[in-house]
Structure formats: structure tokens, C-alpha cells
Amino acid sequence: MAVDRLPGVVLTDHVLEAPLDHDDPGGERLTLYGREAVAAGREDAELPWLVFLQGGPGCPSPRPVGQESWLKRALENHRVLLLDQRGTGRSAPANRQTLPLRGGPEQQAAYLAHFRADSIVRDAELFRRLLVPDGGPWSVLGQSFGGFCTVSYLSHAPEGLSAAYVTGGLPGLTATAEDVYRAAYPRVARKNAAHYARYPQDVAAVRRIVEHLREHTVRLPGGGLLTAEAFQALGLMLGSGTGSHTLHHLIAEAWVPGPAGPEPADGFLHAVQGHLSHAAAPLFVVLHESLYGQRSVDPGPTRWAAQRVRHQLTPEHAAFDVDTALAGDGPVYFTGEMMYPWLFDTDPALRPLKETAQALAERTDWPDLYDAGRLAANEVPAAAAVYFDDMYVDTAHSLHTAEAIRGLRVWVTNEWEHDGLRVSDGAVLDRLMRMARGEI
Numbered sequence: 001m002a003v004d005r006l007p008g009v010v011l012t013d014h015v016l017e018a019p020l021d022h023d024d025p026g027g028e029r030l031t032l033y034g035r036e037a038v039a040a041g042r043e044d045a046e047l048p049w050l051v052f053l054q055g056g057p058g059c060p061s062p063r064p065v066g067q068e069s070w071l072k073r074a075l076e077n078h079r080v081l082l083l084d085q086r087g088t089g090r091s092a093p094a095n096r097q098t099l100p101l102r103g104g105p106e107q108q109a110a111y112l113a114h115f116r117a118d119s120i121v122r123d124a125e126l127f128r129r130l131l132v133p134d135g136g137p138w139s140v141l142g143q144s145f146g147g148f149c150t151v152s153y154l155s156h157a158p159e160g161l162s163a164a165y166v167t168g169g170l171p172g173l174t175a176t177a178e179d180v181y182r183a184a185y186p187r188v189a190r191k192n193a194a195h196y197a198r199y200p201q202d203v204a205a206v207r208r209i210v211e212h213l214r215e216h217t218v219r220l221p222g223g224g225l226l227t228a229e230a231f232q233a234l235g236l237m238l239g240s241g242t243g244s245h246t247l248h249h250l251i252a253e254a255w256v257p258g259p260a261g262p263e264p265a266d267g268f269l270h271a272v273q274g275h276l277s278h279a280a281a282p283l284f285v286v287l288h289e290s291l292y293g294q295r296s297v298d299p300g301p302t303r304w305a306a307q308r309v310r311h312q313l314t315p316e317h318a319a320f321d322v323d324t325a326l327a328g329d330g331p332v333y334f335t336g337e338m339m340y341p342w343l344f345d346t347d348p349a350l351r352p353l354k355e356t357a358q359a360l361a362e363r364t365d366w367p368d369l370y371d372a373g374r375l376a377a378n379e380v381p382a383a384a385a386v387y388f389d390d391m392y393v394d395t396a397h398s399l400h401t402a403e404a405i406r407g408l409r410v411w412v413t414n415e416w417e418h419d420g421l422r423v424s425d426g427a428v429l430d431r432l433m434r435m436a437r438g439e440i
Contacts, residue, residue, distance in 0.1 A: 004201040005311075008067040009039050009075065010043050016130055018086070022122040033090035034127050035082040048139065049132050049161070050078040050123055055144030055169070057115075057291060058283025060089030066410040073426030074141070078431035081131065081138075087283050089116045095282050096352040109359035115287060117145075117152040117369050124153070125160050125378055131364060132199040141429065143421050144392065147171070147384070148291060148369070154405065155371035166384035167421040172397030173370045173404060175306035177292040181338060183394040185309065188336035189317050192392050195333050199248045199355070201332045209254055209264075210322055210332050217267035218264055220273040225346040226236050226264075226321045228332075233343075234275055235334025239391030241417040245363040247334075250275075284348070286357045288339045293366030300363045306338035337392050378406040383435035384429055385421075388414040408433040 004011040016034055020028040038047065052074075054061045061082035064071055074080050084091035093392040094115065099108045129135045139162050142150030147169015154164055172179065196203055210220075210228045218226040234250070237243035250272070256265040278285050289302040310320060318324045326332065342362075344354035382405065386398045395412075402410045411431060413420075418429045434440045 005040065006064065006066050008040050008073070009064060010040055011064070012037050012038075014081070014124055014127065014131065018123050018126050020111070022119060030086055030092040032092065032123055032127075034085075034087060035061065035063075036070060036131070037075065037082060039067070046079065046133075047079040049081060049128070050074055050139045050141055050226075051081045051083055051127070051241045053083065053120070053140060053142040053146030053149045054088075054123070055146050056085070056088070056284055057145050057283065057287045058085075058088055058285075059145075060084045060091075060281075061217055062090055070421050070424070070426050070429045073429045077138070081127060081389060082140045083127065085115075085120045085126060087112070087287075089321040091123075092157070093388060095279075096270065096349055097318065099130045099353060099356065105355035105359050108353070108356040109363065111365075112287060112356070113290075113363065114362060115283065116366075117149040118367060119158065120149050121153045121156055124149075125157050127361075128160050135299055137162040139165065141165045141167070141385070141432075142169050143155070143159060143167050144169045144418065145291065147393075151401065152369045152373070154378055154380060154382065155369070155374050158374065158378065161380045163433075163436045164380050164382040165429065165436065166382070167428055167432065168385065168387050168390055168393055168397035168418045170384050170386060170393070171291075171370070172394065173372060173375075173401050174294075174297050175292065175394075175397050176298045177302040178309060180292055180394065180397075181306045181309040183397065184306075184336060184338065184391075185313060185317055185320065186299045187200075187391050187394065188235060188238070189319070189333060189381050191244075191331045191336070192235065192319070192331065195238060195244045195247065195334075198244060202248055202251050205251050205254070206332050207326065209251070211326060212264070214326070219271070220269050220276070221266075222273055222277060222279075223348045224273060224277065226269070226272060226276075227342075227346055229335075229340070229342060230346045231272070231277060232320075232332070233338075233385075234272065235336050237275060239417060240419045241423055243284075243404060243417075270276045276342075276347065277349060278347055282349050282353060282432070285339050286353055286360065290360055290363070293363070293409070294368045294370070295365050296368050298367050298410060301364050303361050304339075304341050307340050310338070310340075373406060378408070381436040381438075382407060383409045383432040385416075385432060386410055386412045388412055390418050392418050409440075
């Protein structure tokens with residue numbers, strides 16, 4: 001096992017083999033990876049384990065450079081496993097380079113069908129049995145999609161948990177993909193309205209950029225295509241505490257003088273690429289809508305629900321449509337955590353996976369991810385932070401789920417945005433731990 005010593009923290013690599021399909025343990029195997037973190041000087045101490053499940057889907061676990069953010073609080077009394085969920089980081093990475101090795105789009109889609117929360121929970125259980133003395137329980141911290149996985153953990157393997165903490169990630173237990181996006185567009189519209197109220201000069205600035213993109217072909221440094229709709233996707237950052245300010249600064253530096261008039265600045269295009277490229281986490285797009293597929297809720301295909309709902313928006317949300325917005329004199333709205341089929345035409349990291357994503361979008365009869373009966377009988381101490389202004393996860397869906405999980409203590413707050421765990425310097429995690437212990 002490789003061991004790295006960083007300021008204040010010791011990191012140890014852990015690797016194991018897991019079935020691709022946990023219901024077929026004798027079939028194909030995957031190599032999965034987790035990074036153990038422990039406070040320097042406490043390597044030999046008997047500490048309880050906490051496994052961290054990252055947001056996403058398709059995003060690797062954090063790569064710490066020391067005791068930072070929530071990890072500092074966790075390491076006060078835990079040994080932490082930063083798990084690279086299957087398909088991410090060093091756990092059987094799935095991307096445009098590796099997936100074609102499996103065959104055509106249908107074969108790739110069949111493979112990726114085993115990369116949802118239910119499989120991730122069973123992977124975590126293998127790590128628990130490997131790492132925890134005597135195979136005892138550990139606690140779990142789930143951020144965003146990691147919270148979805150945590151609720152799946154409580155549904156399918158609660159015996160493996162001593163405590164569960166969720167931050168910005170209580171899923172709608174019975175929400176279909178259409179339900180999720182029908183609730184999402186009004187939330188994103190409110191974030192847009194708040195941004196333009198904060199920076200009214202951005203109304204004209206964004207219109208100017210979008211008009212240029214409608215009239216010109218603009219390429220990003222890595223070869224991606226910056227269309228008006230792709231530019232709108234920068235709204236994904238509006239869900240973080242500093243996202244509106246970051247977006248404003250980006251917009252303000254869009255232009256430089258050119259021989260035929262102002263043209264998009266190289267620095268602007270480079271920064272835009274950093275926000276729009278999915279090269280580091282292609283499964284974030286490829287698997288996103290499959291998160292909401294459950295046979296008992298809706299046995300049909302998800303079939304690009306975000307796109308369908310966008311075409312059905314009421315007039316008050318017409319600013320999401322570029323042509324409609326430009327026909328008037330109001331703002332062009334940015335989109336948020338919506339996945340559209342055209343993303344596979346504009347992003348080189350996604351383009352080879354377009355047919356694979358389409359096959360997943362047409363897939364039916366997804367297994368259920370949550371067990372309402374087991375959640376109603378839950379005995380695992382659990383606490384969740386629900387961010388009242390969360391742009392990514394619907395508050396109403398989260399609170400409905402909170403009522404369905406026996407004993408779950410809920411903290412609803414607008415002190416933080418969706419990134420509260422990361423930016424609160426451990427305050428969010430500390431409160432959840434105290435809540436689960438009954439101290440609050």
C-alpha cells in the first residue's frame with residue numbers, strides 16, 4: 001500500500017476487486033480504489049471509520065493536500081475513507097478512452113447500467129469489511145449525489161452503518177426525472193433573477209455574447225464548440241456561494257479588440273472551457289438522468305427529461321429559450337444542472353459517447369434505489385442539512401424524504417448554499433455529527 005505524508009495528514013491507498021454486477025459475483029471484476037486519511041501522529045490509534053461519498057455522479061473523491069475544509073473536522077475523531085466511486089478517478093475510470101474498448105454503444109450502456117448508487121453502496125460494503133476491525137459498522141457522509149447514495153445505503157445495507165450524515169443530498173424517493181426538472185427550472189430562474197439583480201449590467205453583456213454566438217462559430221481552445229446554449233450552461237455555477245460573482249467576472253472579461261471589431265478574448269474562452277468541459281467527469285452527463293430511474297416509480301425511459309421539460313416551460317420562464325429572450329429586451333437565462341443531448345455535440349470529451357448516452361436514455365425498468373419500508377423503520381442515527389436555497393436538489397423533495405426516514409434529524413438553513421460542506425470550514429459536518437448524537 002502506498003503511503004503519502006502531507007501536512008497534518010497521512011494518506012494510504014487501498015485497492016480491492018469488486019464484481020461489475022454484484023448479483024453475479026463470479027462474473028467480470030472491477031478494480032476499485034479508496035484513499036484512507038488519518039491525522040498525522042494518529043496512524044496507530046483506534047479510530048472509528050467514516051466513508052465519504054462524493055457528489056456528482058461521476059466525480060472522484062477529493063484529493064486532499066492537507067487538513068482542509070470538512071476533512072479537518074472529520075479527522076479530529078475519525079479515520080476517513082475517500083472512496084473513488086466506480087467509473088471515477090482510480091476506480092475503473094469510464095470515459096471516451098476506456099468505454100469504446102468494451103464494444104459498441106449498447107455494450108457500453110449495459111456496462112454503465114451497473115454504475116448507479118445501488119452498486120456504489122455494495123462497493124462501499126466491500127471496503128468496510130476489508131478495513132473496519134471485525135467487520136463492524138462505520139459512518140457515512142454523503143454530499144449531493146453522495147447523499148442519494150447514503151439514502152440508498154440506509155435502504156439496502158443499514159447494518160453496515162453506525163451513523164449517516166447527508167448534506168445537500170436528500171433525493172425525492174418517488175420523483176421521476178420529469179418531476180426533478182419541472183421543479184428545477186423555477187429554482188434556476190430564481191438564481192438568474194438574483195444574479196441579474198446583483199449585476200444588472202450583465203443583462204446587456206450576456207445578450208451581446210449570446211448574439212455573437214448566434215452569428216459566429218466560436219471554438220474553445222480544446223476544440224469544443226461554444227454555442228449560445230453551451231454558454232447558458234455556465235449557470236451551473238450559480239448554485240455555489242460564490243458562483244454569481246465568478247460568472248460576473250467572467251462575463252466582464254469576454255472581449256478584446258480584433259481586426260474586424262471586438263472578438264472573444266483568449267482568456268475568456270480558456271476560462272469558459274474550464275467550466276464547460278466534462279473531460280474530468282464525463283459520467284456526470286452520461287449517467288445523470290439515470291439517477292432518477294426506478295421501476296416502481298416510472299418503468300419507462302428517462303429520454304432526456306430536462307430537454308422535454310424545457311420545451312414545456314411556461315411564459316414566465318421563456319428567458320431560458322435564447323431566441324425568445326433575444327426577441328425582447330430582457331435577460332437571457334442561464335441553465336443549471338440540466339443534461340441535454342446537444343452537450344455531446346459541443347464537448348469533445350463527450351462526443352464519442354453520444355450513442356451510449358442515448359442508449360441509456362432509452363433504457364427502461366431501472367432497479368429501485370430506495371426502500372421505503374426500511375427507511376420508515378430506520379434505526380441508524382442520521383442527520384441531514386437541507387439548503388433552503390439549493391439550486392441542485394429540490395427542497396420540497398428533500399423535506400418529503402426527510403419525513404419518510406425514521407429518526408432522521410433535519411437542519412434546514414439558508415446560511416449556506418449547496419457547497420456548504422466544502423466552504424463552512426467544518427461547521428456543517430460538526431453540526432450534523434452533534435445532531436445525530438442528539439446533542440442538538
